[in-house]
Amino acid sequence: MTETSADRIVIAGASGFIGRYLADAFGDAGASVRVIGRDGADASWGDTAAIVDLIDGADLLINLAGKSVNCRYTAANRAEIVRSRVETTRELAEAIRECQNPPSLWINSSTATIYRHAEDRPMTESTGELGDGFSVDVARAWEQEFFDGELPGTRRVALRMAIVLGDGSALLPLIALARMGLGGPQLDGHWFASPARRAAGTFHENRGSAGRQKFSWIHLADVLGIIQFLREHPDIDGPVNLSSPHPSDNRTVMQIIRDVVGMPFGLPAARWMLEIGSAVIKTETELVLKSRWVLPERLTGAGYTFEYPELRPAVRAIVAARK
Structure with a gap:
């Protein structure tokens, strides 16, 4: 990275493993890093005046705020998933409008889950089809809030992130399953749907993927690399897919994990077990059952070189680091 001590970077929602990694990396590179969040943050949600003071004159604003989707989609959790994304994004936009010197670049987290279940072809920024259901509705509302209204002095980029792999990511429970001999593919199948889950858009429809549902992913190091790349390419704005150029599928992912941890077999998990x-x-x-097939068309077209384009070296690096 090329940051200097003059750089001031503000990260909202820095308590997760992605935010902590970015804060440490930018700080180690000499930047002045400030955070917006809850306990111990430099500015708290709801205190818009403090947020304005924090981001006025900042070089970069990164927003990662949002309740984890790794939960049951109860009515209360669904409401908080939406609120924690939309309201924080709205508050940041309001704060930017009050700045005398607004940040030149605002990077907001989004999700590759905005695209439909895809087993027939990959989804890119130019040809991807948006899906339906609760998760897609969240992503749509999030991006709509982010791009709403004019911010003349601030370029906006929404990161449609695939599954981020690193220490603390969704990879860790899969590694644990593999070590217990349960690291086979996760198989779709028939399951009972209540009217309430169908109405809420939270029921996963059986596609009979047989463990071939696509697995789009990106290594944590490339999240950092892409943010730096976006800083250096002022012509890029709007939605950007953050995913490796070489997506995999569920069976292959589990096979690679088993190989890396040295487990010769892995029992599959049927839908009823899941x-x-x-x-x-x-x-x-x-x-685990939605097929996410995403390609980073804009990044590869602009010349970004991935540090971890292939899955096996990425998994091997993460497992080795944990040792």
Whole structure:
């Protein structure tokens, strides 16, 4: 990275593993890093005046705020998932409008889940089709709020992030399953849907993917690299897919994890097992059964070089770092 001590970077929602990694990396590079959040933050949500003071004159604003989607989609959790994304994004926009020297670049988190379940072809920024259901509705509302209204002095980029792999990511429970001999593919199948779940858009429809649902991913190091790349390319704005140029599928992912941890076999998990297990650990089967096939068309077209374009070296690096 090329930051200097003159750089002032503000990160909203820096308590997650992505935010902590970025804050540490920018700080190590000599930047002055400030955070917006809850306990111990430099400015708190709801105190718009303090947020204005923090971001006025900043070189970069990164917003990662939002309740984790790794939960059961109850009515209360759904409301908080939406609120924690839309309201924080709205407050940042209001604060930017009050700045004398607004940040030149505002990068807001989004999600590749905005695209439909895709097994037929990859989704790019130019040809991707948006999906339906609760998760897609959240992503649509999030981006709509982010791009709403005029911010003449601030370039806006929405990061449609695929599954981010790193220490603290969704990869860790898959590694744990593999080490216990349960690291086979996650298989779709028939399951019972209540009218309420269908109405809420939270029920995953069976596509019979047989473990071939696509797995789009990106290494944490490339999230940092892409943010720096976006700073250096002022011609890029709007939605940008953050995903490796080489997506995989569920069967291959689990095979690679088993190989890396040295487990010669892995029992598959049928849909009924996944539904029971997800209820026990309070998550949703959509997170492993939806086929996310995303390509980073804009980044590769602009010349970004991925540090981890292939999955096996990425998984090997993460497992080695944890040792």
